[in-house]
Amino acid sequence: MLFNSPVFLFLFLPVTLLVFLTLRQRLPGTLAAMGFLGAASLFFYAWWEPRNLMLLTASMVFNFYASRLLVARRKAGRPAGGWLALFVGINLADLAYFKYANFFLDATAALSGGASPHLTIVLPLAISFFTFQQITFLVDSHRGEAEEPSFILFVLYVTFFPHLIAGPLVHHREMMPQFRDLRRRDETWRDLSVGLTLLAIGLLKKTLLADPMQDWSDRMFGAAAMGAAPSLLEAWLGAVCFALQIYFDFSGYSDMALGLSRMFGVRLPINFDSPYKAVNLIDFWRRWHLTLSRFLRDYLYIPLGGNRHGPWRRHLNLMMVMLLGGLWHGAGWTFVMWGGLHGLYLVFNHGWLELKQRLGWGGFGFWGRWGGRLLTFALVLVAWVFFRAEHFPAARAVIEGMIGRNGVVLPAHYATWMGNVGVWLADHGVVFGLPASYGGGMQLVWVGGLLLFVWLLPNSQELLHGYGPAIEHRLAAPLRGEGRLRLHWRPASWLAAGLGATCAWMTIRLLQGQSGEFIYFQF
DSSP: OTTTTHIIIIIIIHHHHHHHHHHHHSSSSSSSHHHHHHHHHHHHEEEEEEEEHHHHHHHHHHHHHHOOOHHHHHHHTOOOOHHHHHHHHHHHHIIIIIIIHHHHHHHHHHHHTTTOOOOOOOTTTTTHHHHHHHHHHHHHHHHTTTOOOOHHHHHHHHOOOHHHHOOOOHHHHHHHHHTTTTOOTTHHHHHHHHHHHHHHHHHHHIIIIIHHHHHHHHHHHHHHHOOOOOOOOHHHHHHHHHHHHHHHHHHHHHHHHHHHHHHHOOOOOOOOOOOOOOEEEEETTTTBBHHHHHHIIIITTTTTTTTTTTTTHHHHHHHHHHHHHHHOSSHHHHHHHHHHHHHHHHHHHHHHHHHHHTOOOOOOOHHHHHHHHHHHHHHHHHHHHHHOOOOOHHHHHHHHTTTTTOOEEEEHHHHHHHHHHHHHHTTTTTTOOOOOOOOOOHHHHHHHHHHHHHHHOOHHHHHGGGOOOSSSSOOOOOOOOTTTTTOOOOOOOHHHHHHHHHHHHHHHHHHHOOOOOOOGGGG
C-alpha cells in the first residue's frame, strides 16, 4: 500500500483517521486510540506481504523485552554492555541475512574463484528502517535515555505508518511524549489543514515532478545497462534527470510522511532540507536524509572515536561510516562505491576547511557560495551515477559519456538553426544525428526549470514554518538576493480551492496508474 495509491488515499487513510479521531474524542485517555493506530499500522505493513508481519512482530517482542532487561540492569547498577552488544548483534544478524546474505556469498565466491550459491530470500519491506530504529531504542535504553513499559506504545513507536517504510528514523524521546499527549482537541482542524497541505505538496512532487524525470533517466541508464555508450548530452541530461527524480521522490515522500503524521496530531523530525542548496558536501549531509545522518553520527561515527583522535582517525571514521551508509542503501558494489565517493568528498571537504582556517581565509561572498553550490551539485551528480547504475560497466559508460569520451551527438536539426556555429562544431568532432536517449527541447525545459525550482524557491517546511510542520527546523541561510519572493502558507479559501483542484487532477492520474513506487521503499 503506497502513499500515492488510491486504496491508501481513498480507503485506508480516511477510515483510519475517522476511527482514530472518534476514539480520541469519546474514550478517556489515549490507550484505545493509540492501540487502534498501532493495529492500523500493522495492517498497513501486512498489506504487501502478510508473512512479513511475523518477522516484524518477532523483532518487536524481542527488542521490547531486551530493552527491559537493559533498563533493569542499569537501575540495579549492574553492567549491561555485553548484553547490549549481544542484542544489537542479533538485530544486525537478522538484517544481514535477509538483505546481504547473497551479496556476501557472491563476494566470497569472487575472492575464492568458486561458484556462488544463491539463496532464495525475499527482502522484508522496511527491514533496514525498523531494525535501525530498534537498535536506537536499545542503545538509548542502555544509556538511560529511553524506557517504555507499555508494549502497545512500543509497537506504535516502531510501526507508526507515516514513518515505518522509509523513515524518518525517530528517537523514543521524540515520539512517546507526543503519543501520550494526543488528547488535545483544540488543534485538530489546524493539524488537518497543515497535514493535508503537506500531503498534497508531496503528492504533487511525486506525481508531477519525480515521475516524468524517471522516464528520461530510465531511458539513458537502461541503454547504458544494455551496453550503449551515451554521448555527452545524453549522459549529463540522464544523470541530472535521476538527480532530480530522487530529489523530488524523496522530498515528496518526506512531505507526505510529515503531513500524514500531522493529521494524527504528531510531528516527525525533519528529514529533508533542500540538499541541492548545499554549498559543500558537509552541508549536503546536514540536509539529505537528516535522521539517517544523525543515526550514523550518534551510533557509529562517535562510538568509533569521531574527531577526538586527530584528523587521520577522523578521516578513517568518516570513510568507514560512509561505506557502511552506502551498503545500507543496497547490497551491491555500486552502492559501496557511492558511499565511498561521499566519504572521500567529506575527507577533502574537511581538509579544505582546515586549510582555509590556517591561511586565514574567510568566506568568498555571493559568487563563492554559488560556486560551492554548483561544485557540490556536480560531485553529488557523479556519485548518483553509481547509485542508479545497474552495474559497474553501465556506470563507467555514463561517466565516460559525461567526460566526453563517447563523443558529442546533437539532433540533426540543430545544425540548421546553428548555422556557421554548427559547421564549426561539426568540423571539431560534433556529430549531428539522432541521440537515442535525448528527450528533445522539452527535456531541456523541464531540467532547467526544476533546477531553478530547487535552487531558488523555499521548501515546504519553510513555506509552513509558522505552523510547526516538523519537530525542529533549521532555516538554511539564503544567498544574498534570494528570498525576495517571500512565500508563506496560511489557511485561506483560495488556497483551499487550488489545493482541491490540484488533488482532483492528481486523483485522475493516480486512478490511471500514472505514479510508481517511491525509491526509498526498496531500502
